[in-house]
Amino acid sequence: MDRALKARLQARFGDIASGPIRQRHDETELRIPAGAAPDVLRALHDEPEFGFLMLSDLAGVDTGDHMQVVYHLWSETTSDWLRVVADRIPRDDPRTPSITFLWKGAEWMEREAYDMFGIVFEGNRDLRRIYMPPDYTSFPLRKDFFLPDDAARSPGGGVRHMERSHAPQGAPAGTIRRVKA
Amino acid sequence: MTALSRTWGRLTLPGKIVFTLIPLLAVLTAGLIAFIIVLGGPIWDLILANLWFIRFLVAATIILVITIPIAFLNIYLEMKVIALMNLRVGPDRVGPWGSLLSVVHGLKVLIKEDFTPTGADSIVFTWAPVVTYGAAVMTLLVIPFAPGMAGQDFNIGLLYFFAVGGMGVVGLLMGGWSSFNKYSLLGGLRSAAQIISYEIPLTLSVVGLLILAGTMSLNQIVMQQSGWFTDWYVFRQPLGFVIFFIAATAEANRTPFDLTEADSEIVAGFATEYSGMRFGFFFFAEYVNVFIMSALTVVLFLGGWNAPFDIDALVNVLNGVVGAVIPSFHIATPFSIALDPGSLGIPLLFVIGLAPLIGTLVLAAPFYLVRSSMRWWVALIIGFVLFNVVAGGLTFAWAYVSFDWVAGLVWFMAKTFAFVFLFVWMRGTLPRVRIDQLMGFAWKWLLPAALLNLFVTAAAVVIVGS
């Protein structure tokens, strides 16, 4: 746990952050509104006191209530992984700015997040489905997409074609797993 | 009637075939005999009048047929040798040490579906393997295998070789173009570019040799290299030999120049869409080409069918050394063993009949007598095998000494298969070059080197020769 990093982050991004900066094990978590992600990440990447040159991972998350895009960064200046959570992206129309201008390699990870969660990354020039077929309409990793054999939660029950039975609007309220993440 | 039909009904299928064939054959034979009696004279006259043509037909047929064992042998050699280099066992199921696998391969290729893809130009697609295979077979026609054993001895043999050999690429290009497949197209175009580029150093590297030899007849080039191995052209044209061999590798589409069929890039190139025997023809042509290129290298640079030593000179030395001690000792040169089995008359039949029996018994006896635990029939089998080995060896030695062509064929094949082995060795060792490296090598290195070789040879001939 790098306390100094927390202090630095608090000083620099305290006003933008949408939640407290948390630390656990070797991870530091910074929570920001989705729209601020490009500015914050650019600052983290460019400013020498942070110098987070490496985008270690980009993940989409569906908490059941809203969407998140989670960036994990690495820098020589700290011994912690920095987790930047672009928070509170609405589930019905998830949109967030792309960071491909900073890390071109984020392109495919954003495509994956789009494919799996339907999060639209504005500014990504190649945002098409990457794993699923191009004519697929669902977003499989959303929490209202159930596996056919998930009898406990599946609205349709039984084994049917996944896309038919588990389209996003098909899920009745109260069956979705939720988490405070 | 009923008895006949009942009998016919009881016959198995082979039986029916045999019983149909026997009367058919009898009728046919009778017809043939009548035909010969009536028309035999004129036909015989016709044959005698066109003897050269008949001879050509026979030679061409033999050449065409001989490609099959050559290709089979090459394929087996390649599979086995590369397997050993890869620390694998290789083929070991069909025949002793898997040696019949290529035969089975050939059968498999024959019975596979012969598939023409939609969109392919079916006429060109069908003729492409024929052109490639035909070119390979036609080049084999001028190769002198042994003294007097050449399909045709042209006085422009080498020119014919390059002219006809270059036609093989037309087949590859046809196959690549007509397959309606981009991999094939790339392969075909690659092969055209590659073979046309390498044709130039290949031909130029031989021009120096031609200046020295003064003839294009392959037979005469071989004859000029008789005597000791130092008389071979490889010692007078080392640079030419190296260029020729590299260019020949590229001509035969062999690793490291097998870009035409690069399986890890363009998936067998021109052959991607081929299956069945049409693919088999391409496959055969490749291995026949390997043999032909090795044969030509041997013919041009390594003395062809000449032994690396001069047996007459050796015999003369022996005569001199032993003759100094025993004045009466003399072996006539050219050295041969005079054997006239006909002089024995009727007893020859007894000799032929008894020799295996006696030989087997004599050779089996030591095994049976020394090892008491051995069964008599095991000893007999061993004796029989040994007798065959000994008799075969003796016959071979006699034939080698007595007939020029046997000795010539032995040496020719030994040298040629040494080169085939070299091709296989390269395939087991080297990765593939890239197309720009391939072209750069041909035009920037091989061509200037071949020109230099030509220039130096010409200058040397002018200065020394005159």
Add this chain to the structure above:
Amino acid sequence: MTTTAGPHQHASADDPRVMLDDQIGAFEPIPPYPPRTEREAEFYTLGDGEMFLNMGPQHPSTHGVLRVVLKLDGEKVVDLDPVLGYLHRGVEKLCENADYHQVISQVDPLEYISSLFCEWSPVMAFEKLLDVEVPRRAEYIRVLSGELNRIASHALFMGWFALDLGGLTPILWSFIERDEIVEMLAALTGQRMLFNYFRIGGVNGDLNHDFMSRLGDWMSRATGQIESNLTLLNENEIFVRRARGLGVIDTETALSMCMSGPNLRATGSPFDVRRAHPYSIYPELDFDIPTRSEGDSLARYLLRMEEIKQSLRIIDQCLHQMPDSPIMAKLPRLLRPRPGRAYAAIEGPRGQYATYAISDGTDQPFRMRIHDPSFIHLQSVGLLMKNNLIADTMAVMASLDPVMGGVDK
């Protein structure tokens, strides 16, 4: 006599065999729908004298079922578009519906060349969620088996790379090495490929006699064998000339492409998770992080071969320092970690494997993100391949060493 034509005899306008000749264009790999993105529109527009070549998903050297659409100008690759998903099985979704122990066997087949590393990062993430301390002996066994697996993976890479450059022999020579290691790991874990060996809080079984005797036997001649395998390629002029200067990338671009592992280190950056962000017992071990500055395919190859030697050093130290302790932490059968988030990254043979796990307090992970280096590296193929020749497509791809199981998840 009239007969009804069977469906196979009936030629109609609907018969695909009839349609084919009119629809020659249908054979082009152009998508049958309007372009979805700017990039797609740009890629699927042909310039003057260009053509498409569809490579895969069935191609002998795409290392799995990868499809690459190449835009060619003659032999020159102008641009390329990898199309993924042929091996996609939604492992993240499967993990969300499996309990924490079952996840290990779900992630195993991701990178089936080096399965232990696929297990390692989820297991580490779950241990963070559960606040578990892993016994030291278990850590040592993890490192020991992991490094063995790294050697096996790199040995296979050597053969693959040579095979894609047209060399037949090295893959069979390197398979000897790989096979010995895999047999060894089978003696330890019970499986040759999908080991399913790491457990949350330790490993599945202790070192056994079979494994140790095989390992000792192999260690005594490993260095010599590997050296002799390397001479096959390192001194091969054709190989070196083809690999040198091929697919060059510099550190800055590599970082912006999110590359890691040997591919990044071949550009000169010393980033290695084992040192940059130490985990397990790596801080206590003495080994070097080899780097090279050229950033080309040859550098990537040579770097991996250097890593094999470093892994041998690590194995040696592990064997000498192996402590005596239990191999599993004390944990309940049913794991219900407190709600929380954990991120764990490890250094695999291909780069950084990472897992981001979210727990909602139930016995199944709420979200499990798997970060796979093959996926990341494959996307830079387009960058590296611009204006190279077709022959080098597979060579560049092989030098990045992607495994399609991991790419497609």
